[in-house]
Amino acid sequence: MGSKNTSEKPIGVIGAGSFGTAVSNILAEKNQRVILYARTAEKAALLNSTRESSGHKLHDHIEVTNDLEYIGTSCDVIFPVVPSANFRAMMKELAPFLRPYHILIHGTKGFDLNVDLKKIDAQNPLSREHVRTMSEVIKEESSVVRIGCLAGPNLAREISEKKPAATVVASHFDEVIRVGQNLLKNDRFLIYGSNDLIGIELCGILKNIIAVGAGTIAGLELGENAKALFISRGLVEMVHIGKALGGNAEAFLGLAGVGDLVATSSSHLSRNFTVGNRLAKGETIDQIIESMEEVAEGVKTIRIINELSQTYKVRCPITETLYRIINQEMTVGDAHKYLMKFPFRAEIDFM
């Protein structure tokens, strides 16, 4: 941190949604002053007066602001936690107030897409060039070097209820992992470290696809055996895609991979699981998205991975089947019958 002493400065959090609020509360609990950025001045004022955000109580040490310059100049360490669809725009606004001494550790589990999917066809296939993880967006949009991410089984509601959990802070810089651990760890929140930044980001992004699928299994009441089958095959598919996009298989076997996959694929607290559940009950994807207040990143990720799997010739039967469900080309019931007949080869073929 050069001459800057992080412990004396407030910590910034950008995004006063479910997870941004949960992260703010964890930081604030350690006697740390937190500045939480809300997207509008009205929302910031409301949160400051009600002391509640996304259904979570706000710790007394949290100040809510709508001023990105204030966050940038007051905080050396910032946790951006906004949906992937808005992340690049947020970074463009924040970048003028960022300097190379800043540390950014994001908690977003989705891709940035720099092309319109409607313009993608066989002549112009979607490639890794069009798709960025949030650490790559931070690097492209700002002068920040020390970048990290936060990923693991971290259902915001359970974190707010102070139930035990753990996460992984990933960064190419050990210093970023150390800062993340020092700021976040407490007696019920364990923090592991990893240098595989892209691998850990991909875990958090790709598990959302499988969580949507697991929700369809629950919605059809196909049972625990079917869910376990789906999660296991889902993990293999995540590894195949993850490797094609620049991740290592090891990350997927840890807390950010299989850990988050199990939590998200088993819980009605997960928005992605809920989307699948509602699809199985007969709602369309448009009806579901319109009625959801919070973001379910998996829907966009299914569309992106469906294209990338064709470009990179990765076998992704689960993603492709979910894509056909959300496009109403296949019913959820037919999709599961199709997957049961799919000619999977070896059970594990990535080790």
Ligand SMILES: NC(=O)c1ccc[n+]([C@@H]2O[C@H](COP(=O)([O-])OP(=O)(O)OC[C@H]3O[C@@H](n4cnc5c(N)ncnc54)[C@H](O)[C@@H]3O)[C@@H](O)[C@H]2O)c1
């Ligand atoms: N909710 C969870 O349990 C959880 C856990 C881990 C990770 N995540 C990830 O965190 C990210 C955010 O999820 P969430 O649950 O907080 O979503 P949410 O839908 O509850 O809230 C998103 C918040 O971001 C704000 N926002 C949008 N654009 C913004 C911008 N440009 N600047 C500032 N704020 C902006 C919105 O106003 C909203 O308050 C997602 O990528 C999600 O996958 C969520």
Ligand SMILES: O=P(O)(O)OC[C@H](O)CO
């Ligand atoms: O509610 P979801 O489906 O976005 O999942 C939340 C987190 O990713 C769980 O770790």
